[in-house]
Amino acid sequence: MLIEAVLGDITTQDVDVIVNAANSSLLGGGGVDGAIHAAAGPGLLAACHELRATTLPDGLPVGDAVVTPGFDLTARWVIHTVGPNRHRGETDPVLLSSCFARPLELAVGLDAASIAFPAVSAGVYGWAVEDVARIAVGTVRVWQEGTEAGWTPGHPRPHGIEVVRFVLFSQNALDAFRSELDRA
Incomplete structure (x- = not known):
């Protein structure tokens, strides 16, 4: 599985799933959430x-995730996490770790091969981007190791996800994520 970090606009990523850093209302907001809602239509x-x-009358709880179609996005699905x-x-x-693990679990259920994450909780939610990078990359690596335990090269991967991409909004965020990805 390829885990990478890029500078860019998450709404334009050619992936099966993009993850939305949503608020619990799920009804749009600023930052990544507003951009995804605007691009999806x-x-x-x-x-x-x-x-x-129907299923979330009190809103989406912090750390949980839910799937919607991608509508006008290139991505087939949006997984919203708070x-x-x-x-x-x-x-x-x-x-915070759950905001990366839950979308991966849901993406597997969608039979997705690729997923793009923003720096969930960095920015207006007050988490230092270095902390978000450490937790995000660590969560994805632990998830990968856990799902691939017993996997034999030459056989299909047990989860089907081939690419996890962190799409960052600034050079500072990109540097923080790349630094974490460079750690062994």
């Missing part, structure tokens, strides 16, 4: 309204 907001009216907000006292790294 009105179908995404309608799908999120439907989730709120990162912990340090400004609200949500400082548990386990919650």
